[in-house]
Amino acid sequence: MQFEVFTLLPEVFPSYLETSIIKRARERGLINVRVHNIRDYTHDKHHMTDDTPYGGGGGMVMKPEPVFEAIETVLRLNPPQTPAEPASIVPIILLTPQGRVFDQSIAQELSQYPRMVLLCGRYEGIDERIREHLVTDEISIGDYVLTGGELPALILIDAIARLLPEVLGDPTGAQDDSHAMGLLEYPHYTRPPEFRGWKAPDVLLSGDHAKIEKWRREQALLRTFNKRPDMLEKTELTKIDLKFIESLKSGSKR
Numbered sequence: 074m075q076f077e078v079f080t081l082l083p084e085v086f087p088s089y090l091e092t093s094i095i096k097r098a099r100e101r102g103l104i105n106v107r108v109h110n111i112r113d114y115t116h117d118k119h120h121m122t123d124d125t126p127y128g129g130g131g132g133m134v135m136k137p138e139p140v141f142e143a144i145e146t147v148l149r150l151n152p153p154q155t156p157a158e159p160a161s162i163v164p165i166i167l168l169t170p171q172g173r174v175f176d177q178s179i180a181q182e183l184s185q186y187p188r189m190v191l192l193c194g195r196y197e198g199i200d201e202r203i204r205e206h207l208v209t210d211e212i213s214i215g216d217y218v219l220t221g222g223e224l225p226a227l228i229l230i231d232a233i234a235r236l237l238p239e240v241l242g243d244p245t246g247a248q249d250d251s252h253a254m255g256l257l258e259y260p261h262y263t264r265p266p267e268f269r270g271w272k273a274p275d276v277l278l279s280g281d282h283a284k285i286e287k288w289r290r291e292q293a294l295l296r297t298f299n300k301r302p303d304m305l306e307k308t309e310l311t312k313i314d315l316k317f318i319e320s321l322k323s324g325s326k327r
């Protein structure tokens with residue numbers, strides 16, 4: 074997976090990309106992140122990337138020319154790795170609070186692409202022509218406003234990378250994650266079996282895998298029921314799950 078990041082603040086990225094699982098994924102060639110400085114694609118004396126808004130008002134607006142030139146240059150100079158793939162199927166994603174709100178299913182969807190562009194907005198906004206004629210998708214990481222798209226871009230890279238085969242050491246990978254199954258994940262315990270008088274559930278030490286599976290499924294349902302009941306509406310549930318949820322509603326298992 075090739076990420077092409079376009080930003081005015083390239084210095085934000087290395088520390089995170091050189092850490093832990095993301096670092097190893099890069100070293101193993103499972104992901105490649107290239108960070109491009111939009112300012113390198115300016116041609117005026119002052120390397121201007123922003124300007125005052127037409128019509129007046131506060132703040133500055135990101136100029137279209139350097140953004141177009143940066144992305145067009147990189148996509149043309151480095152054709153996608155799959156030879157038959159047209160450049161047009163490389164999504165050009167603008168990080169913006171106006172985008173569709175990022176979640177696990179969007180991470181799954183984006184993990185299918187071999188290559189993508191992440192464009193980090195800054196200042197008060199971007200010239201609308203970038204949005205209309207260059208960008209193919211807009212993503213927000215939540216209903217709040219940050220100073221720029223750099224942290225959102227790192228969040229996308231992290232969430233997408235860990236879904237790629239082999240990035241996580243565990244062979245079951247990301248399949249049990251909270252949200253992956255449409256439920257919050259069950260609770261985890263490790264040694265010691267008792268800590269300050271608080272015991273790990275006996276079932277987890279029983280060695281009975283069927284019982285453990287059942288307990289984990291019920292815990293995931295219980296957690297989701299208590300913390301994120303909205304998720305239960307959208308998740309595929311078995312008859313046994315539904316029966317368990319009915320028992321929660323009637324108060325017998327809470």
Ligand code: ADE
Pocket residue numbers: 168169170194212213214215216217218219220221222225
């Ligand atoms: N840029 C500023 N705020 C943002 C948000 N919430 N999501 C994505 N990009 C942003």
